[in-house]
Amino acid sequence: MGKPYTWDEISTFLKKELSKSKHIMTFGTFGSLDVENDVDLFITKKPISPSALFYKEVHALFNNLNKFIYTNYKLRIIFFFGCEPETLKLSNYTKKDLAIHRFVYTSFPQIEKDWNWALFPNENLKSFFEEKYFCLLGKPKDLFSKDFQKGLYYDNIFVYLNLYDRINSNYPDKFLVEVMSYYYDYLFRKRLKLRTPIIKNKQDVVACFYNLCEELDRLEKDKA
Numbered sequence: 001m002g003k004p005y006t007w008d009e010i011s012t013f014l015k016k017e018l019s020k021s022k023h024i025m026t027f028g029t030f031g032s033l034d035v036e037n038d039v040d041l042f043i044t045k046k047p048i049s050p051s052a053l054f055y056k057e058v059h060a061l062f063n064n065l066n067k068f069i070y071t072n073y074k075l076r077i078i079f080f081f082g083c084e085p086e087t088l089k090l091s092n093y094t095k096k097d098l099a100i101h102r103f104v105y106t107s108f109p110q111i112e113k114d115w116n117w118a119l120f121p122n123e124n125l126k127s128f129f130e131e132k133y134f135c136l137l138g139k140p141k142d143l144f145s146k147d148f149q150k151g152l153y154y155d156n157i158f159v160y161l162n163l164y165d166r167i168n169s170n171y172p173d174k175f176l177v178e179v180m181s182y183y184y185d186y187l188f189r190k191r192l193k194l195r196t197p198i199i200k201n202k203q204d205v206v207a208c209f210y211n212l213c214e215e216l217d218r219l220e221k222d223k224a
Contacts, residue, residue, distance in 0.1 A: 002036055011136060022049070024137060027138065042102075051217055054213075059167055075097050077168070078169065108149045161213075166180060
């Protein structure tokens with residue numbers, strides 16, 4: 001017996017949530033959209049939006065989707081980026097939960113940093129998104145707008161955030177604190193040469209994530 005929900009049901013809910021968005025430029029999918037396995041979601045930020053407000057929208061949308069699935073089916077959404085078997089196991093994934101492979105970016109150069117190494121010589125990012133990116137909000141051509149194409153000094157740190165973000169992964173709170181404390185220490189202390197915040201609970205994990213986004217935006221302005 002398959003999962004009790006369909007992608008049409010999920011996408012209808014997402015479109016309703018996205019109608020309230022102020023900071024998401026594009027929100028879409030690629031791949032098979034087979035809920036029996038996993039679904040790929042690709043999300044980008046409006047260039048004029050603060051990164052913290054963008055990520056707050058993304059996290060809130062994912063939280064609401066998780067509540068929707070739990071309320072209707074007593075199941076969960078498990079979000080991951082890479083290392084799918086490991087993340088799903090650590091999140092106590094069950095076969096009827098929905099696994100979502102999520103990609104979140106604030107500029108196109110971040111996408112290039114994260115994707116180009118995996119492409120074969122005959123593959124092209126522009127062609128890929130034009131042909132295979134199906135948007136629930138925005139259009140594929142938005143990825144190639146002048147403002148979104150601009151590279152920023154701290155793009156590499158946002159690539160790390162896409163890789164490290166476990167806020168919606170349904171980890172046990174104690175383990176979430178342990179994992180994100182390690183990642184924050186790397187980003188704050190080793191990459192940015194800043195004092196690492198002390199993380200005691202899930203609320204601290206979330207607050208620190210947005211504080212880091214705000215700090216990156218501030219540092220970027222100082223570089224301008």
